[in-house]
Each structure stands twice: as structure tokens, then as C-alpha cells.
Amino acid sequence: MLNDPKNYSDNIKPYLPKVPYVRNCLKAFVSGGLICVIGQFLQVFYIHFFHFTKASAGNPTSATLILIASLMTGCGLYDKIARFSGAGSIVPVTGFANSITSAALEHKSEGIVLGVATNLFSLAGSVIVFGVVSAAVLGIIRLFLAQAF
Amino acid sequence: MIFVNAFLVGGAICVLGQILIDVFKLTPAHVVASFVVLGAVLDSFGIYDQLIQLAGAGATIPITSFGHALLHGAMSEGHEHGYLGIAIGIFKLTSAGITSAILFGFLTALIFKPKG
Amino acid sequence: MSRVKQQTWRFDHPIYLSATGTAVGPLEARGPLGGTFDKAYNTLSCGEKNWSDAERTLMRRAVAYCLAKAGRKESDIDLFLAGDLMDQTVTSNFIARENRIPYLGMFGACSTSMETIAQAAQLVDSDYADRVLCAVSSHNATAERQFRYPTEYGGPLNLTQTFTVTGAGAALVSRESGNVRVTEATLGRVIDWGISDPNNMGAAMAPAAADTIWRHFQDTGRSPDDYDLIVTGDLSRVGSPILKELLLEKGLDITKQHQDCGLMVYSPEQPVNAGGSGCACSAVVTFGYLYRRLTEGSLKRVIVVATGALLNKSTTKEKDTIPCIAHGVVFESVKGANR
Structure with a gap:
């Protein structure tokens, strides 16, 4: 019985398209894995040719991936790829770059200050906020424990 | 070998994100925010460093490493300068990532037009 | 009037x-x-x-x-x-x-x-x-x-x-003569059956469309067979079957006549997820395709029920449900109007 306003959202479940869970996960796995492999190649490249250490090579590696993702966003490619890869292109640092660039690009018509610069972090801001808050809280706890014992 | 591990670990983290989107109906913003917190939590138990040892870029490229790096930076200064050190060091390791994201995002927005 | x-x-x-x-x-x-x-x-x-x-x-x-x-x-x-x-x-x-x-x-x-x-x-x-x-x-x-x-x-x-x-x-x-007449309009009520997912407008709007269509047939005393087409605005692949089932449960079978503008305007291969939506969806189909067929006389009487989701970006973030509405307008071909 669909004509039941109270339970409508439950009763329509058979009418909703089946989410291809396995296929989506497989796509996310392959595409996310590939982005990480590209990152690994870059890391090895920076260690061998620019004499970065294993720990410090992460910086130019992320920066390069961010540059690539920003350019692909500008060319209108990143959102096309994301239709296929789902979380595979959201979770890597390239997704972070895409959220920044796409938000900035979207508001370009409103000007450089009020459009681009103001909206740069409209999507990515939550990542930085939650990162800083959780790191600060955990840092304080760890420091407290280290001093107490 | 490190390439295989990077593929497997990086892919697995993305699968976790896909499950949060498909099964638990979280928005992408919720997923990345939780992943950053998760990265910081895992760092507290030293797990994330082991993951990086094992998988290299497979652990440093997903956004979880952002939380890990924030906490790492905070702790390295924290041990030297106490609680104030946390504020001093929190962006120490992630500075390159954030700077390049702002810079490249800004420049791309200046050069390109949205395609739709 | x-x-x-x-x-x-x-x-x-x-x-x-x-x-x-x-x-x-x-x-x-x-x-x-x-x-x-x-x-x-x-x-x-x-x-x-x-x-x-x-x-x-x-x-x-x-x-x-x-x-x-x-x-x-x-x-x-x-x-x-x-x-x-x-x-x-x-x-x-x-x-x-x-x-x-x-x-x-x-x-x-x-x-x-x-x-x-x-x-x-x-x-x-x-x-x-x-x-x-x-x-x-x-x-x-x-x-x-x-x-x-x-x-x-x-x-x-x-x-x-x-x-x-x-x-x-x-x-x-x-009132200047043309080939397509506007004869009736059934105005809809705002209906909200508790869908809060802004990515599922089809399911949210189906009850509103069903309410307006049901009311139209109650008010006019006609049956779906009096219409060549019963067209909804943008219920898409998800909302269309729900609409038909909602009305079938009340004893109104529109399966033969129903079409949805959101599904007419794109072909299934186009990357549009569940189908088209937006103000222009029902407008371009009605004023383009349906108008042409009514002018030819290959369609005699059509009701277009345009569906709308009355939300904004904040209401969904505030976890509110989506109020929906549907307005129906009957168009008749001047050629062979006396069916």
C-alpha cells in the first residue's frame, strides 16, 4: 500500500533503483588505487632525481597531484572521471584539490575577491576544520598523558 | 612491491569511502571530514605510520593522511614547546599541500572557464 | 470562468x-x-x-x-x-x-x-x-x-x-484563434509525504502529482481514456512508476496514457541519471513537441501535470522534508475537438 503518507519513504524502497554496491566499490578500488600508484611513481621520481628523503618526498608528490587535479578540473575532466570512479576520486588528495578548484571556478563570474577567493574553501573548509580540531584535541590529550606519566 | 601495496591500500581506503556513500548515505563532504578525523585517530596509536611504511603513497595520498600529518606536526612541536607547540606545529607538515591547493586552485580559476 | x-x-x-x-x-x-x-x-x-x-x-x-x-x-x-x-x-x-x-x-x-x-x-x-x-x-x-x-x-x-x-x-x-486550446486547469495542493532526500525528487513529487491527477478526474468526471496523453513534468524513472501505482491503488489506471517529460526529453543512453527535471523540462516538451502534435491534430486532448519541489538548499541541510506541488492544464487540439 503506497497511499500511506506516514510510511511512504519506507514503502517506496522497492521502486528505487538498485545501487550497484559491488560494481561501485570495484570502480572506487581500481581508480583510487591507480591514483595512489601514480603518487608512488612521483614519490620514487622525486627521491631518485631530486634527492628528497622518503619522508619529505610526500610534499612534492601531493603538490604535483594537486596541480594535475586542478588542471583537470579546469579542463572539465575531473567531474567526468568522478562519474565513473565515485569515492575513488573523492578520497585521494586530488579530490581535495577538485573541491577547491571547482568551488573557485564556479563563482568566478562574481569576481576575483568575492567570487573566487571567498568561495575557495566553501567545500574544502570542512576538511581543514575537522582536521585541525581533531589533531589539536588529540595532541593536547597525548601531551597531557605524556607529561602525567 | 611498494607499488602493489600502494594500489591495494589506497584502493581499500577508497572502497571504505564508497561504502560510506552508498550504504550509509553520507555526502562526500561528510566522508572526507570523517576520514581526516580517522587519520588523526589512527596516528595516535601509531597505526598510520605503520601503514605508510607498508604502502607508501597508498597511505599518504588518501585524505586520511591529512589528519595524520596535522597531528604529527602538532606533536613534534608539542614535545618541544608544550601546549603552545600544538598550535605552532599543526600545519608544519601539511603546509605544502594546503599552499599548493590554494595556489593552483586560485590560478586555475583565473585561467579557465567552468565547462558545466 | x-x-x-x-x-x-x-x-x-x-x-x-x-x-x-x-x-x-x-x-x-x-x-x-x-x-x-x-x-x-x-x-x-x-x-x-x-x-x-x-x-x-x-x-x-x-x-x-x-x-x-x-x-x-x-x-x-x-x-x-x-x-x-x-x-x-x-x-x-x-x-x-x-x-x-x-x-x-x-x-x-x-x-x-x-x-x-x-x-x-x-x-x-x-x-x-x-x-x-x-x-x-x-x-x-x-x-x-x-x-x-x-x-x-x-x-x-x-x-x-x-x-x-x-x-x-x-x-x-x-482569445485570438489558434490551433491549441487551453480548456481547464486543476490547481494542486502542497503535499509532503516525508521524503527528505533532495536527490530523490521523483519519489518526493509523485504523491503531489497523484493528488492533482486524482482531483482532476474527480472534478471533471472524466476517465483517463478521454485523454490521449497524461503527461507529468519531471517525475523521472523513479517517480513515474510510483505515480502509476499510487493511482492504481485508488482505482485509476493511467498506465496507457502516462508519459513523463523528464523521460521524453532525453534518450536512455544520455548521461542524465534518473531523467530530466527543471522548469524548462515540462515547458520545452509541452511548447515544443506536444504543441506540434496538438496543432497537427494527432493528439486531441492532453493534460500536462507539471510537478515542483518547493525546497531550498538550507531546508534540506536542516533535515526538513520536501513539500511538493503539481498543477495540471488541459490542452485540446482545435482539429476534431469534438471527440
């Missing part, structure tokens, strides 16, 4: 869609109805520098085609009724700034297309206006920005999500 039972208007005088005009974007032009539109743009930007301007260009062109076909100038028009999906319906406001016709802004989300036609017909019928120009528009990129994410953002694919039609439709409503 007279009211028929609860929610239906039946117009006393013969009211006509004297002319229509449509303009669409590239994806719609490549769809199965591509040949029925007056103007198709090759790019989403329609040659403009930003998306807002692009949407205005679409509405401007649709209005221009409509007036040209009717052989009328702006000064011949008594009233301009228009609406769109942008904040404060700016597209319509700005077009009204250009054409200098007395203007009433309309908003019923994606139901605006039929809301304006019903209102225009009522004003013409009651002698408050001789010629009323109606227009609605939507643009994929402006709507995405307004309701979802930036256009270049790589969000995950959602199978229940609809795809906003880029286009605009305009129609001239008057």
Missing part, C-alpha cells in the same frame, strides 16, 4: 495557445525531441560569459520566437508571467526589465510552467488581459550551483538524482 467542484477551473471562453517558442541547450537538442525546438545552442554557455547570462539568453530567445510566430510586438502584450529556479527568479525579472511588459513573477519550482499557463488563461478568460505572454527557464549549471555542487565538482553518481534541463519555453495565451 467557472469552477468545477473543488480544484478545477473550466474556462468559459475559447482560450488559445496562440504561439509558442522554445530554446534548448546542446544535450536536449541531441535528445529524441531535438527536432521540435525552435532554437538549439551548441554550447551550455549559449555564447555568454556566465551561466546566469546563458539562462537569460535562453528565455530571451524563447520569448522572441514566440512573439515572432504570433506576429506580435512586446507592446501588444498586456502581461508577462514568468518564473525560473534562480534565487528571487532573477532570470524572469531581468527579461521583464528588457521587454517592458507589465510583469508578475511566478514561482512554483518546476511546476511554474503550468502555473503560469493556468494563471494566464484565467486572466484572459476573465477579461483582465487580452494577450498574456508566459515564459519559464532553467539551466543545468545555474540549478546545479543553486541546489547541489559546483558544476566541475566530482561528486558520486546518484541513480535517483535528476538532471536539470537547459532550456526555456514561452507561450502566448489569448
